[in-house]
Amino acid sequence: MDGNNLVRMANHIADFFDSMPDRDEALTEFAAHLRKFWDPRMRAQILAMAHTPAAAELHALVREALVRHGESLAPAS
DSSP states (O other), rough: OOOOHHHHHHHHHHHHHHTTHHHHHHHHHHHHHHHHHSHHHHHHHHHTTTTSSSGGGGHHHHHHHHHHHHHHHHHHH
């Protein structure tokens, strides 16, 4: 999938969860959303992008959730 599209989708989802008053809950719910609705390949790609210059385009909540919940988002090997 196009990386720009993944960034756009992740940022859009993060906009929704960023409105939650509890930051920890927002991060957990964002990660749960990706696990539930994103294909493992999409999750692997966004996780890989978090370690590239493209990470600068990611919403702060996305970056934080990928760090905090990255292991649970990684596809099973």
